[in-house]
Amino acid sequence: MLSVRELKVAVEGKEILKGLDLEVLPGELHAVMGPNGSGKSTLAHVLAGRDGYEVTSGGVFYQGEDLLPLEPEERAHKGLFLAFQYPVELPGVNNTYFLKAAINAGRVARGEPELDAVAFMKLVREKAKLVQLDETLLKRPVNAGFSGGEKKRNEILQMALLEPRLAILDETDSGLDIDALRVVADGVNALRGPDRAMIVVTHYQRLLEYIEPDYVHVLAGGRIVRSGDKSLALELERKGYGWVLEEEAA
Amino acid sequence: MNTVGEPLDRFRELARNPAAPPTGIHWLDQRRDEAAARLDRLSWPSRKDEGWRYTSLEPLRDPQFAPAAQPLSALLPEDIESLLLANGRVPDLVFANGRFAPALSNPRALPDGVWMGSLARALREKPEALKDHLARAGDPVDSLFAALNTALIEDGAALLVAEGTVIEAPIEVLYLSLEVEQPVIAQPRNLIVLQAGAQATLIERYASFGPSLYFNNLVTEVVLGQGAVLVHERLQEESRNAFHLAGLSARLDAHSRYHCVTAALGSAWSRTSLQLRFAGEGAESRLDGLYFAGDGKLVDHHLDVEHAVPGCSSEETFRGILDGRGVAVFDGRVLVAQDAQQTSAHLHNANLMLSRNAEVDTKPQLEIYADDVQCSHGTTVGQLEPEAMFYLRSRGISEPEARKMLCVGFAQEILERFSHAPLRERAERIIRQRLSRPSG
Numbered sequence A: 001m002l003s004v005r006e007l008k009v010a011v012e013g014k015e016i017l018k019g020l021d022l023e024v025l026p027g028e029l030h031a032v033m034g035p036n037g038s039g040k041s042t043l044a045h046v047l048a049g050r051d052g053y054e055v056t057s058g059g060v061f062y063q064g065e066d067l068l069p070l071e072p073e074e075r076a077h078k079g080l081f082l083a084f085q086y087p088v089e090l091p092g093v094n095n096t097y098f099l100k101a102a103i104n105a106g107r108v109a110r111g112e113p114e115l116d117a118v119a120f121m122k123l124v125r126e127k128a129k130l131v132q133l134d135e136t137l138l139k140r141p142v143n144a145g146f147s148g149g150e151k152k153r154n155e156i157l158q159m160a161l162l163e164p165r166l167a168i169l170d171e172t173d174s175g176l177d178i179d180a181l182r183v184v185a186d187g188v189n190a191l192r193g194p195d196r197a198m199i200v201v202t203h204y205q206r207l208l209e210y211i212e213p214d215y216v217h218v219l220a221g222g223r224i225v226r227s228g229d230k231s232l233a234l235e236l237e238r239k240g241y242g243w244v245l246e247e248e249a250a
Numbered sequence B: 001m002n003t004v005g006e007p008l009d010r011f012r013e014l015a016r017n018p019a020a021p022p023t024g025i026h027w028l029d030q031r032r033d034e035a036a037a038r039l040d041r042l043s044w045p046s047r048k049d050e051g052w053r054y055t056s057l058e059p060l061r062d063p064q065f066a067p068a069a070q071p072l073s074a075l076l077p078e079d080i081e082s083l084l085l086a087n088g089r090v091p092d093l094v095f096a097n098g099r100f101a102p103a104l105s106n107p108r109a110l111p112d113g114v115w116m117g118s119l120a121r122a123l124r125e126k127p128e129a130l131k132d133h134l135a136r137a138g139d140p141v142d143s144l145f146a147a148l149n150t151a152l153i154e155d156g157a158a159l160l161v162a163e164g165t166v167i168e169a170p171i172e173v174l175y176l177s178l179e180v181e182q183p184v185i186a187q188p189r190n191l192i193v194l195q196a197g198a199q200a201t202l203i204e205r206y207a208s209f210g211p212s213l214y215f216n217n218l219v220t221e222v223v224l225g226q227g228a229v230l231v232h233e234r235l236q237e238e239s240r241n242a243f244h245l246a247g248l249s250a251r252l253d254a255h256s257r258y259h260c261v262t263a264a265l266g267s268a269w270s271r272t273s274l275q276l277r278f279a280g281e282g283a284e285s286r287l288d289g290l291y292f293a294g295d296g297k298l299v300d301h302h303l304d305v306e307h308a309v310p311g312c313s314s315e316e317t318f319r320g321i322l323d324g325r326g327v328a329v330f331d332g333r334v335l336v337a338q339d340a341q342q343t344s345a346h347l348h349n350a351n352l353m354l355s356r357n358a359e360v361d362t363k364p365q366l367e368i369y370a371d372d373v374q375c376s377h378g379t380t381v382g383q384l385e386p387e388a389m390f391y392l393r394s395r396g397i398s399e400p401e402a403r404k405m406l407c408v409g410f411a412q413e414i415l416e417r418f419s420h421a422p423l424r425e426r427a428e429r430i431i432r433q434r435l436s437r438p439s440g
Helices: A040-048 A072-077 A095-109 A117-130 A148-162 A178-190 A230-239 A241-249 B007-015 B026-041 B077-083 B119-125 B127-131 B143-151 B386-393 B399-415 B421-436
Strands: A002-011 A014-024 A029-033 A054-062 A080-083 A090-094 A166-170 A197-202 A215-220 A223-228 B093-096 B114-118 B157-161 B171-177 B184-186 B189-194 B199-208 B214-224 B229-237 B243-252 B257-264 B269-278 B284-293 B298-307 B313-322 B327-336 B343-353 B359-368 B373-382
Touching (some): A002 A040, A014 A029, A014 A223, A040 A080, A040 A166, A040 A197, A090 A095, A090 B386, A117 A178, A230 A241, B007 B143, B119 B157, B119 B189, B171 B214, B189 B229, B199 B214, B269 B284, B284 B399, B298 B343, B327 B343, B327 B373
Parallel strands (some): A080 A166, B093 B171, B157 B189, B189 B214, B199 B229, B257 B284, B269 B298, B313 B343
Antiparallel strands (some): A215 A223
16 A cells, blocks of 8 residues: 655755555555654655655555556545644635535546535535534634644544545544544544555554554654654553663664 | 827827817817816826836827727627626626617616616716716816816716615626727726615626727716615626726715725726816725736826825725736825825735746825824735745646736735625626736
């Protein structure tokens, strides 16, 4: 599904990722953990195609194809999805209009017919229920004035509607209280399936109590310094990141 | 007309045009003559004139505009179908090159106490009802062009609403302009008078077919009696080669309310001057404006709001989108006189620049001589946020579509002030079309 090889990425001349390797197969859920500034968000943004990141060496292959030359919208059409750490507020852009435009852009790109208004509304209501998103938020501008929890639910709603093959969740747990966290995790779990892979980027182990990873990786200093199963996350929680970093340095 | 020479000379000659003989109404002929005399005294504005500092009149120099000769009687109702709003309703009054076109109009049934029709007919049937209002105080705005309009007052829309009369449904007026054999100058003169306690909603649209070259030089006078309420929604969607110069003056008596939403989305060169006078205490006005300056186009707005009496409030919010080498001018002036205590006035202008080559000259000004007031003004000039573009594109939305969505989103604050949904939808659609056009 996704193969990241020896990836080096610089931002404004400063190297952030320093040779990162990651293999993700269909159906797997990988947690990428690490201290602040370790390059977690950079990895998420590079995968989604954001400007301002310079890949200095290495490569990323997605479903056998070189991902890096693709525009962000092309990546989305091929089933890649990024749930933002800070979902962007779009004043004046109606949420329903946005969701419909997103779905239909993907359908058109794949040669499928557009959903009409009735079919779309039926679908969006069903998915909104899944993430317990208040339906009135569908009529409001995208994320504008939404609470932290509402923004994250809106992200998961988009994921549910777009049905990606590879979903990257960037710090989806940040700023959520325990109830919102549970709702978001339920939404994510409902979307897990044998054909869909997920990368959950998180600083804390907390989210992983609700979303069980197949693999846990520790990202530090721009590289994956340790990989393991879910028990690694618990160990990190107990001992802190200092422990891995010290061992790495030793 | 084959006259060459300075444009002002040509306009002066127009004002003396034998095709516009005296109306036979003494007070009106007098006011027209006075305006023609003013035109003789005025000089052609240069960039040294404060009001024209950022707006070049150069493009108006060359075209030889001839007065619209006869009504465009060849136009059939089906010809204007593409100009109708999505509800399919034929406008109450349609003007073609400034003259009333009864065959294209569909005046709705109105309550007793309302007189709606062409100004030409009002002048024939009830000139006395117009005398106190039409061109009474000389030229309302932009004196040179308003003088030209006044000197040739002949036709336009007239809406006279008697005391306490409420019109529920919006009245729609369409001004259609077309180049016929040679560029024309159309000069609608509109008069809206709401007596005390009257209420109405007026929709005005300025439109054309194809790339016609013409000059629409219009003046609208609005008079609101005590407690009257006028909702005034305007959409300028002129041809991409057109010149559009609109002068709008409103006089608000005590406790009246005036809400004007105006969108300037078409034409090559346009200027809209809005002049507001508070004549009685406790009146309220809101002016909301939206403009789009495409590549090579100029869109100018001048506001002149005068709080002469206490306890009135005014709010002016204008938003503009500039593309390519588009130029926008916003000159908003709000004056609060010494006696105008307890005034509330808020003036704001925001601009979204889609190109490095676009230019905006924005000058919101508050002049305050009273001490107990609540006033603010501000201006912003910004670009599309890369964050927002990436967010949309990461959802599969193409770059051009993402750009459109964000621009329409920016315009939404003004678009949603349109109370008439079909008008709002049309304005939104035009913005989308303008953004699709590479040349703006």
